[in-house]
Amino acid sequence: MGWQSDGSSIENFIIKNAEENGIEIDSSNITIKNCVVSNTQNYWGIGIWGDGANILNCTIANNDGWWGGGIGGSGSNISIKNCIVSNNSEGVNLWNISGLNFSYNDVWGNTTDYSGIPNQTGINGNISVNPLFVNPGNGNYRLSENSPCRGKGENGIDMGAFPYISIQKGDINGDNEIDISDVILCLRMAIGLDPVNVNLADMNNDGVVDISDVILILRKAVGLD
Numbered sequence: 001m002g003w004q005s006d007g008s009s010i011e012n013f014i015i016k017n018a019e020e021n022g023i024e025i026d027s028s029n030i031t032i033k034n035c036v037v038s039n040t041q042n043y044w045g046i047g048i049w050g051d052g053a054n055i056l057n058c059t060i061a062n063n064d065g066w067w068g069g070g071i072g073g074s075g076s077n078i079s080i081k082n083c084i085v086s087n088n089s090e091g092v093n094l095w096n097i098s099g100l101n102f103s104y105n106d107v108w109g110n111t112t113d114y115s116g117i118p119n120q121t122g123i124n125g126n127i128s129v130n131p132l133f134v135n136p137g138n139g140n141y142r143l144s145e146n147s148p149c150r151g152k153g154e155n156g157i158d159m160g161a162f163p164y165i166s167i168q169k170g171d172i173n174g175d176n177e178i179d180i181s182d183v184i185l186c187l188r189m190a191i192g193l194d195p196v197n198v199n200l201a202d203m204n205n206d207g208v209v210d211i212s213d214v215i216l217i218l219r220k221a222v223g224l225d
Contacts, residue, residue, distance in 0.1 A: 032058055055083060084108075085108075104124070108129055140172075143163070
């Protein structure tokens with residue numbers, strides 16, 4: 001996604017599996033807010049090539065480009081705030097930057113967390129800890145209950161694209177309802193196709209996820225329980 005008009009904004013998007021940049025900022029005074037960018041295949045989750053970029057409450061994860069990673073580029077008067085940048089080939093790589101405001105971000109678990117600028121951990125509210133997403137293997141980048149990113153953003157808000165919400169057991173995909181999609185996810189865990197999330201899928205609290213849990217979620221999904 002690129003070639004924005006000056007002063008435009010991109011909000012509330014989920015962008016994954018892009019072949020080049022997930023979001024490419026080519027113009028000035030662009031705002032990127034509440035977006036998730038993951039699994040970019042070649043370059044950057046968010047590539048900055050303009051001045052006045054404003055990146056707020058975004059989650060940039062698992063971007064493994066052959067040249068690139070999480071957030072990269074150059075420009076002036078750039079603000080990156082309340083974001084989570086994790087498990088990318090590179091985390092944050094910024095060069096020829098002037099007027100950078102980098103604050104209240106979690107940059108963690110990247111092959112290289114910082115390039116082009118000094119390590120920002122411990123400065124201006126920036127941290128470097130596992131964000132503890134609900135189920136990143138299935139693309140669920142919501143914060144889990146014990147995520148260290150809760151309340152660590154500016155003015156006590158949550159970091160990342162999705163503020164924490166209490167998720168009931170059985171709601172595996174975190175969409176606030178239990179339906180057939182959760183049944184399928186539980187079944188995939190039970191037969192070993194997906195990583196097991198005991199906290200959400202172990203309906204009978206026996207410490208494992210198996211066909212009995214699939215049946216219990218199915219009963220909820222069809223309104224029997």
